[in-house]
Each structure stands twice: as structure tokens, then as C-alpha cells.
Amino acid sequence: MVAKADDIILFVMVVEAGSFTKVAEKLSLTNSVVSKHIARLEQDVNTQLLYRTTRKLALTDAGATFYGKARLAKIAFQEAADAISGYSDDVRGTIKLTIPVVPARLVLNNALADFCRDYPNVDVDLTIADQFVDILDQGYDLAIRTAHLVDSSLIARRLIDSDWLVCATPEYLKQNGTPLAPQDLAKHSCLLYHYESSGVDQWVFKNAEGNYTVNVQGRFRSNNLESLRQAALAHFGIAYLPQAHIYEDLQANNLVALLTEHSGKDLGIYAVYPSTRLPDKKIKLLIEYFRKAFHSKKDYFY
Structure with a gap:
């Protein structure tokens, strides 16, 4: 039996949230409905994917392998939706991004708040950390990096030095x-x-x-x-x-x-996105908000 796309996406969301309840609340569903979707997925693939306890969820070995591929499928579905939304003036969807501590404090938190006010249909999932993040492996749409990088429009955009x-x-x-x-x-x-x-x-x-x-x-x-x-x-x-x-x-x-x-x-400060995808409309807009924010405080940087 072929697994259903909505079950696969729901499974990825549960793994990333670490909770049935959080996903249920986000999607305005009940816990039992989310649980039934996961149970149906496990039945379709004929294997247990999650260990369930009263305190937390954990992936089985098979679940970890399945998640690695399912996450890519979820990204592909999101990219397809984003591509269609590019034909509309309506900007919506979710942006998962990571920003280093210093640029976030000085410039980007305010720019991000302005962006969210201007585009109320876009959700933002922000991580602030100086540690290097594997963008593709962790499913990020965008990262701000201070580094020596080749300034290529295919993978990055230089925002400021x-x-x-x-x-x-x-x-x-x-x-x-x-x-x-x-x-x-x-x-x-x-x-x-x-x-x-x-x-x-x-x-x-x-x-x-x-x-x-x-x-x-x-x-x-x-x-x-x-x-x-x-x-x-x-x-x-x-x-x-x-x-x-x-x-x-x-x-x-x-x-x-x-x-x-x-x-x-x-060092250059770059907006970096996965080389496997071109940035959609909302990401291009956010990058431009960031670029303008940096240059409004260029005396700070050089």
C-alpha cells in the first residue's frame, strides 16, 4: 500500500515538534486525529516509526531512516506550493532561518519584525546561534552567515562587509x-x-x-x-x-x-540558501529587508 502524502507530512511535523499535541494545536486538530494519521502511515509502510511514551516521542531505527527521506518530500511539497504562490501577489508560507547573535541583536531582529508586520501571512521559525548550521540537513530555508564565501547568486547573496x-x-x-x-x-x-x-x-x-x-x-x-x-x-x-x-x-x-x-x-555577511533550490518570493523579499537594514547601519560594520 502506498503511503499518503498528508500522512508523511504530518509525520515529519510530529518528529520536528517532538509532540502530537503541538502539531494538533498548530493544525487545529485533535490529538486522536494526529495519532490516527501516524498509525495509518505505520500500517501503510508496515513498520513502527515512533516509540510513544507518556512523556516523549522517539524514532525507531526504521523511523529515523524514513524521516530522512520524508523530510525531503515535505520540502519538495513546500517548494511546489511556493512556486505556485510566486504567481500571486499574496505572500504566504513559512520561513525557517538561522542568524548569528551579533547581526540579530544589532540589525536583523528589527528588520524581521518589520517584515512580519508587512507580510502577516508569513510564519517565521527563527534560530539565533553562532554555531555553524548544516542548512540542508536541518531543513533551513535561509541562513545569515559571517564568513569567507564565494559571492555567487546561486547559493548566496552578499549583504555587507x-x-x-x-x-x-x-x-x-x-x-x-x-x-x-x-x-x-x-x-x-x-x-x-x-x-x-x-x-x-x-x-x-x-x-x-x-x-x-x-x-x-x-x-x-x-x-x-x-x-x-x-x-x-x-x-x-x-x-x-x-x-x-x-x-x-x-x-x-x-x-x-x-x-x-x-x-x-x-568577513562578508551573506544570506545563504540551499543550492538545491532557488529562493521563492518571500525569501527574496526578506533578504532585501535584511540588506537594507545592514546598510542603514553601515558605519557599524566598516
């Missing part, structure tokens, strides 16, 4: 001296970021011949840029942070930019 600056408080510099060259950083306590593309203990600088790295050391390291900023403001060391993240601290002279003529770290 983001300079990074070495910085410390005036108090730290008074107590420990001011580095006059990148090599002087070896004498200082540096605040280390886990996601440095060159390595957590290596900072990128430039000279007439191009970029080079300098080994640094320090007792404090983090995967979160805000914690590094706070440590710098507490006079704990020297940090290498996005200009956008410390712009207001620099203006208030709470932090001082160092070695600016040597700074070699600048």
Missing part, C-alpha cells in the same frame, strides 16, 4: 602597555574566540605582502562574542571582535581600537 578590530580598555592598556605591532601581542593576555577560521590561537593581520597570522595566548576563551566583549570591558585582556559588536563601546571610549593599520580580518 564586516571589519574586525583588535581592542582593549584604556585601563588595561595603562596597566599592561599598548602593543605597537601585532607581534607585541605575545606579551599580552588575549581573549580567544573558538570559531577563528585561522585557529583559536592565531589572529590574522596584513602587511604589504598580504595576510599573515600571529600566535596569541590567553587564559580566557569562548564560543560567544558577547562574553569576549564583556571580558574585554572588564579589563581582562585584548580581544579581536567585529567592529559592529563594539562600535558603541568605541564611540564611548570604553574600548580603544588597536593596530588598525594591521587589521586583516574582514
